[in-house]
Amino acid sequence: MNQPSEKSLKRMRTYVQKYWEKTGTSPHPDKEVTEAVVMGLAANIDEVGRPLCPCNFYPDKKAELERSREWVCACDEMKQWKYCHCLLFVAPDGSPITEHLPEDHEGRQIYGLVKDPTPDKGREARFKVEGESDE
Numbered sequence: 001m002n003q004p005s006e007k008s009l010k011r012m013r014t015y016v017q018k019y020w021e022k023t024g025t026s027p028h029p030d031k032e033v034t035e036a037v038v039m040g041l042a043a044n045i046d047e048v049g050r051p052l053c054p055c056n057f058y059p060d061k062k063a064e065l066e067r068s069r070e071w072v073c074a075c076d077e078m079k080q081w082k083y084c085h086c087l088l089f090v091a092p093d094g095s096p097i098t099e100h101l102p103e104d105h106e107g108r109q110i111y112g113l114v115k116d117p118t119p120d121k122g123r124e125a126r127f128k129v130e131g132e133s134d135e
């Protein structure tokens with residue numbers, strides 16, 4: 001991975017800080033985990049103009065963005081279920097929150113049930129999965 005530009009790094013650091021606050025999630029206790037994800041997101045801004053999730057493989061990143069915004073951070077899984085498989089937005093002990101995931105989602109199978117410590121925050125797209133109105 002190329003070293004991302006300072007401009008994109010700054011943009012991502014600001015975004016991530018605000019999104020922790022907005023969603024009531026925490027940084028991973030190992031700072032290197034956070035740093036690696038932020039670097040990957042910033043590198044994708046430089047490469048394709050959007051912070052595409054760095055923890056997935058895309059055969060063609062531009063084609064992925066044309067297909068969908070699903071994996072632009074914060075991704076649909078985060079907005080709907082508060083689940084971040086990159087471990088960028090997590091519970092205080094560093095576990096990804098799995099409480100809101102469907103039971104057959106791989107996150108539940110890998111990590112078991114991890115409760116959401118701040119269920120009143122985040123999940124701005126929960127209406128998409130729960131049929132709630134966003135009005």
Ligand code: SF4
Nearest residue numbers: 053073075084085086
């Ligand atoms: S899993 Fe989602 S919220 Fe987490 S870093 Fe990737 S795009 Fe962002």
